[in-house]
Amino acid sequence: MIPYGRQDISEEDIAAVEKVLRSDFLTQGPIVPEFEQAIADYCQASFAVAVNSATSALHIACLAAGVGPEDTVWTVPNTFVASANCARYCGAKVDFIDIDQQTGNLSIHALSEKLKRAAQNNNFPKVIIPVHFGGASCDMKAIHELASPHNIQIIEDASHAIGGKYEGHPVGKCEYSEMTVFSFHPVKIITSAEGGMITTNNAAMAKRLTELRSHGITRAPEDLPESAEPWYYEQQSLGFNYRMTELQAALGLSQLQRLDEFVTKRNEIASFYRAQFENTQIGYLKLEEQVYSSYHLFVIQVDKAIRRALFEELRANDIGVNVHYIPVHFQPDFRQFGFNRGDFPNAEHYYDQAITLPLHPNLTHEEQKYVVEQVIKHTENLSS
Numbered sequence: 001m002i003p004y005g006r007q008d009i010s011e012e013d014i015a016a017v018e019k020v021l022r023s024d025f026l027t028q029g030p031i032v033p034e035f036e037q038a039i040a041d042y043c044q045a046s047f048a049v050a051v052n053s054a055t056s057a058l059h060i061a062c063l064a065a066g067v068g069p070e071d072t073v074w075t076v077p078n079t080f081v082a083s084a085n086c087a088r089y090c091g092a093k094v095d096f097i098d099i100d101q102q103t104g105n106l107s108i109h110a111l112s113e114k115l116k117r118a119a120q121n122n123n124f125p126k127v128i129i130p131v132h133f134g135g136a137s138c139d140m141k142a143i144h145e146l147a148s149p150h151n152i153q154i155i156e157d158a159s160h161a162i163g164g165k166y167e168g169h170p171v172g173k174c175e176y177s178e179m180t181v182f183s184f185h186p187v188k189i190i191t192s193a194e195g196g197m198i199t200t201n202n203a204a205m206a207k208r209l210t211e212l213r214s215h216g217i218t219r220a221p222e223d224l225p226e227s228a229e230p231w232y233y234e235q236q237s238l239g240f241n242y243r244m245t246e247l248q249a250a251l252g253l254s255q256l257q258r259l260d261e262f263v264t265k266r267n268e269i270a271s272f273y274r275a276q277f278e279n280t281q282i283g284y285l286k287l288e289e290q291v292y293s294s295y296h297l298f299v300i301q302v303d304k305a306i307r308r309a310l311f312e313e314l315r316a317n318d319i320g321v322n323v324h325y326i327p328v329h330f331q332p333d334f335r336q337f338g339f340n341r342g343d344f345p346n347a348e349h350y351y352d353q354a355i356t357l358p359l360h361p362n363l364t365h366e367e368q369k370y371v372v373e374q375v376i377k378h379t380e381n382l383s384s
């Protein structure tokens, strides 16, 4: 089976992890801060805080933004459940903004309409979480312009998008957001096995995130009584153990050296796919002009009447296709909040037509050609 995504592990990656195993620190050593600084530099952000997953990152990012039981968080239905669950971990309500059919990303029109309704009822969300679907940044400037008059904070879920660019600047720069979250799960662009990172330009938020990932404990002299003993620390709020290990950081740091190479390769494969599907009945998501995608995913769109059969044919022919995403509001655990089919028609319509093709840096040209040939052949057979 040709997998839809796969990590690329080099001898250098292995050596970096082995070096940590032979060192004094498996956790809370020097490599996590080094990885954080390298990500902050890459993203041109002031701070980066490493955690054990993007799910944890989203949770403490919401807490650092002050999300609590009185609040509402908006995200999109076309995402992994973690983008919405983070609000629920804080006791907050979740609501969704429909997507744009062309890009699969948050629809600026839908956001603008939803904000007008929120203004009538004075129930603005505390936080909006745009998701950079497949590695393509949302229109952050437009989102920021709509959100900032109402003091709505923005947390970018860039789990797919490290190495991507918006208006020529790296995703994670937080020009139009408070924080940006990355995932280093093995199917994502670079991996630390499990792992996540939050970038921000806000020093107070970075400090809060650092406390929250480690039990809410502070050892900073300025936060402790002047007479504090040398061993003294304080838990000043409730936090978690969301720390990244040194092994994970070493792998992530080593992978970061190849990030641009990975993203270039992913873009080459995506261009090949696009060129092959142009002028066929197979649709694919479009990129906005100001966006350079990291191409975590390549999604094709076919008639909903043949989607399932095509999916099954491709799997039967050893092509590890997938579907991203089942709209989050379809999940049984979200129905308790009163969501129904039909609530977010664009995300639902998009979902009915979507198939994710294999895309990773080591996909050979033969494999790419085989995928294209099989997709076209079975789509034609099923449509006739």
Ligand SMILES: *Cc1c(COP(=O)(O)O)cnc(C)c1O
Pocket (backbone or CB within 6 Å): 052, 053, 054, 055, 056, 079, 080, 082, 083, 131, 157, 159, 160, 182, 183, 184, 185, 194, 195, 196
């Ligand atoms: C993968 C993913 C997450 C969760 O990442 P983990 O590191 O596995 O916790 C969150 N949001 C989106 C959009 C993702 O794709």
